[in-house]
Amino acid sequence: MTDQSTAPLVELRDAGKSYGNVRALHGVDLTVHAGRVTCVLGDNGAGKSTLIKIISGLHRHTEGEFLVDGEPVRFDSPRDALAKGIAAVYQDLATIPLMPVWRNFFLGSELTKGPWPLRRLDIARMKETADRELREMGIALDDLEQPIGTLSGGQRQCVAIARAVHFGARVLILDEPTAALGVKQSGVVLKYIAAARDRGLGVIFITHNPHHAYMVGDHFSVLRLGTLELSAARGDITLEDLTNHMAGGAELAALKHELAQVRGVDVAELP
Amino acid sequence: MSTAQRTEPASGPPPVSGPVRGAGRPLALRLVARPEVGVFLGALAVMVFFLVAAPTLRQGDSMATVLYQCSTIGLMALPVALLMIGGEFDLSSGVAVITSALTASMLSYQLTVNVWTGVLVSLVLSLAIGAFNGWMVVRTGLPSFLVTLGTFLILQGVNLAVTKLVTGNVATDDISDMDGFGQAKAVFASSVDIGGVQVKITVFYWLAFAALATWVLLRTKYGNWIFAVGGSKESARAVGVRVDFTKITLFMLVSFGAWFVGMHNLFAFNTVQSGEGVGQELIYIAAAVIGGCLLTGGSGSAIGPVFGAFMFGMVNQGIVFAGWNPDWFKAFLGVMLLGAVLINLWVQRTATRR
Numbered sequence: 067m068t069d070q071s072t073a074p075l076v077e078l079r080d081a082g083k084s085y086g087n088v089r090a091l092h093g094v095d096l097t098v099h100a101g102r103v104t105c106v107l108g109d110n111g112a113g114k115s116t117l118i119k120i121i122s123g124l125h126r127h128t129e130g131e132f133l134v135d136g137e138p139v140r141f142d143s144p145r146d147a148l149a150k151g152i153a154a155v156y157q158d159l160a161t162i163p164l165m166p167v168w169r170n171f172f173l174g175s176e177l178t179k180g181p182w183p184l185r186r187l188d189i190a191r192m193k194e195t196a197d198r199e200l201r202e203m204g205i206a207l208d209d210l211e212q213p214i215g216t217l218s219g220g221q222r223q224c225v226a227i228a229r230a231v232h233f234g235a236r237v238l239i240l241d242e243p244t245a246a247l248g249v250k251q252s253g254v255v256l257k258y259i260a261a262a263r264d265r266g267l268g269v270i271f272i273t274h275n276p277h278h279a280y281m282v283g284d285h286f287s288v289l290r291l292g293t294l295e296l297s298a299a300r301g302d303i304t305l306e307d308l309t310n311h312m313a314g315g316a317e318l319a320a321l322k323h324e325l326a327q328v329r330g331v332d333v334a335e336l337p
Numbered sequence: 338m339s340t341a342q343r344t345e346p347a348s349g350p351p352p353v354s355g356p357v358r359g360a361g362r363p364l365a366l367r368l369v370a371r372p373e374v375g376v377f378l379g380a381l382a383v384m385v386f387f388l389v390a391a392p393t394l395r396q397g398d399s400m401a402t403v404l405y406q407c408s409t410i411g412l413m414a415l416p417v418a419l420l421m422i423g424g425e426f427d428l429s430s431g432v433a434v435i436t437s438a439l440t441a442s443m444l445s446y447q448l449t450v451n452v453w454t455g456v457l458v459s460l461v462l463s464l465a466i467g468a469f470n471g472w473m474v475v476r477t478g479l480p481s482f483l484v485t486l487g488t489f490l491i492l493q494g495v496n497l498a499v500t501k502l503v504t505g506n507v508a509t510d511d512i513s514d515m516d517g518f519g520q521a522k523a524v525f526a527s528s529v530d531i532g533g534v535q536v537k538i539t540v541f542y543w544l545a546f547a548a549l550a551t552w553v554l555l556r557t558k559y560g561n562w563i564f565a566v567g568g569s570k571e572s573a574r575a576v577g578v579r580v581d582f583t584k585i586t587l588f589m590l591v592s593f594g595a596w597f598v599g600m601h602n603l604f605a606f607n608t609v610q611s612g613e614g615v616g617q618e619l620i621y622i623a624a625a626v627i628g629g630c631l632l633t634g635g636s637g638s639a640i641g642p643v644f645g646a647f648m649f650g651m652v653n654q655g656i657v658f659a660g661w662n663p664d665w666f667k668a669f670l671g672v673m674l675l676g677a678v679l680i681n682l683w684v685q686r687t688a689t690r691r
Contacts, residue, residue, distance in 0.1 A: 122575075124575070143574075143577075144574065144575055144576070144577055145577045145579075148577050154575065156572075156575060161569075161572060162564070162565050162568035162569045162572050162573065162635065163568065163569070164564070164568045164631075164635045164636050165564055165565065165568055165635075169561055169564070172561075173561065173565055173573065173576050173578060174565075174573070174576035174577030174578045175576075175577065176558045176561055178557075178558060185557070185558075186552075186556040186557055187556050187557060187558065187561065189556075
């Protein structure tokens with residue numbers, strides 16, 4: 067909430083989601099600004115997935131407000147979200163492994179030519195565009211016909227990010243893009259997150275790694291048990307605090323206190 | 338990694354050390370690794386085998402008969418293959434053929450109307466069955482195997498029961514003297530004279546539909562979506578592919594094929610046996626699988642099933658022309674299916690090995 071210079075692209079106000087009796091998410095406030103990286107952190111089951119499903123249009127919120135460009139919205143499908151410039155890049159379901167790179171790049175937004183009964187894919191233009199966009203992102207592939215499943219995890223993420231950027235995404239949702247990657251590959255992906263931010267996109271970076279988040283983030287929201295535990299701008303929080311929150315700092319302190327009541331545990335030596 | 342090696346000839350000179358590769362080998366291997374090419378070679382082998390074993394097969398008339406047999410399987414194998422690439426099955430396709438033929442026949446006969454009325458009503462009913470299958474699958478998320486097994490049993494029962502109820506017999510009445518029959522026969526079941534050989538019109542439909550299906554699959558948005566929904570439904574939906582639309586229309590495409598073949602059967606034989614069609618659905622599926630379509634979806638072609646159907650037709654008629662006991666047909670088919678699948682697997686592994 068520190069950057070009031072521009073109106074937020076996406077804003078959640080006291081938003082929540084229930085699946086039947088299960089309240090997966092409640093009371094979440096979140097703002098996404100252009101050219102800023104908003105990090106959403108949380109342990110498994112904290113409600114991160116539910117949050118991105120709401121923003122990307124896979125599920126509808128059941129509580130609170132969801133605004134895009136200041137207007138309340140209710141998305142019926144990811145197509146609606148895409149039409150508003152909100153694109154999600156998923157950790158595991160971003161691509162179709164058996165399909166060639168260029169077909170994956172344009173899937174769902176294929177370029178076509180010709181009048182209706184003969185309307186066909188403009189393959190040359192699609193290949194050329196995909197190649198150019200990937201090169202701009204620093205990915206050079208020898209063969210765009212190769213199935214995308216043959217690329218490494220980091221490369222696949224980058225193709226997905228390049229795709230979203232190409233299709234005019236203003237808000238990029240990245241679901242744990244570094245979770246399954248090694249150190250080096252994670253670095254590559256973080257670089258593209260920074261690149262996307264510098265191109266003026268609002269980025270929602272979902273992760274459970276505070277170190278990765280702190281490297282690129284401008285604002286940090288920590289989810290716990292389906293609600294916000296912390297929401298702080300970069301200037302208001304240190305990496306140590308963030309890590310502490312992620313590791314369940316408050317719970318650990320309480321545990322430490324309890325342990326102090328028990329004889330035989332030397333709490334002074336605990337961190 | 339395989340791609341790096343494959344593109345070597347294009348991007349620079351091959352490495353000096355290591356085994357020297359012939360310039361043509363990667364291309365040839367890549368070609369053979371295509372399932373369509375594998376099944377083409379298989380079909381060629383079966384054809385040569387029977388041409389040697391059954392000399393009478395070498396005449397034009399015999400070949401036309403073989404092709405006719407192929408086309409009736411192939412016409413259905415095409416949409417079944419597309420559906421399979423889209424990640425679903427349709428076990429009701431065999432009896433749906435009979436359902437459409439029965440509908441057209443009985444409706445025209447009982448109401449004494451022009452047969453075209455029956456043909457059109459039958460088309461609407463067939464498409465409705467396909468839409469129901471597709472709707473059930475996308476709506477419930479149940480495996481299409483179960484949903485269409487249900488439809489299969491329903492149609493099988495309805496075919497028999499309704500036919501007996503209406504005609505008092507297991508077959509429909511002869512409609513060959515009804516209004517519009519000649520016209521409809523010309524469209525669905527006529528023959529074309531090619532150099533003195535009568536070739537059934539279904540052969541031309543078969544090849545034309547195969548060409549159309551190939552174009553749709555590789556060159557249109559819809560084709561792209563078929564691969565996508567079969568490869569990964571969730572990913573496809575997440576990037577904005579209309580998954581439900583694609584799946585439902587694929588089921589409707591199969592039922593359109595069933596209607597088409599049903600109309601051919603009706604106007605070729607004038608009557609319909611209500612108990613037929615059972616087991617045909619597996620023949621269609623087998624032809625698609627032999628044609629290199631992945632059973633789990635996401636990969637395949639429209640031309641592969643053409644060769645798959647050709648193998649079936651060739652064996653079916655080849656046994657007859659060779660003068661063998663036709664009781665062996667199914668056993669032969671089973672061996673061929675397993676053989677084709679194993680060879681495909683072996684070739685793919687060899688060709689993609691580094």
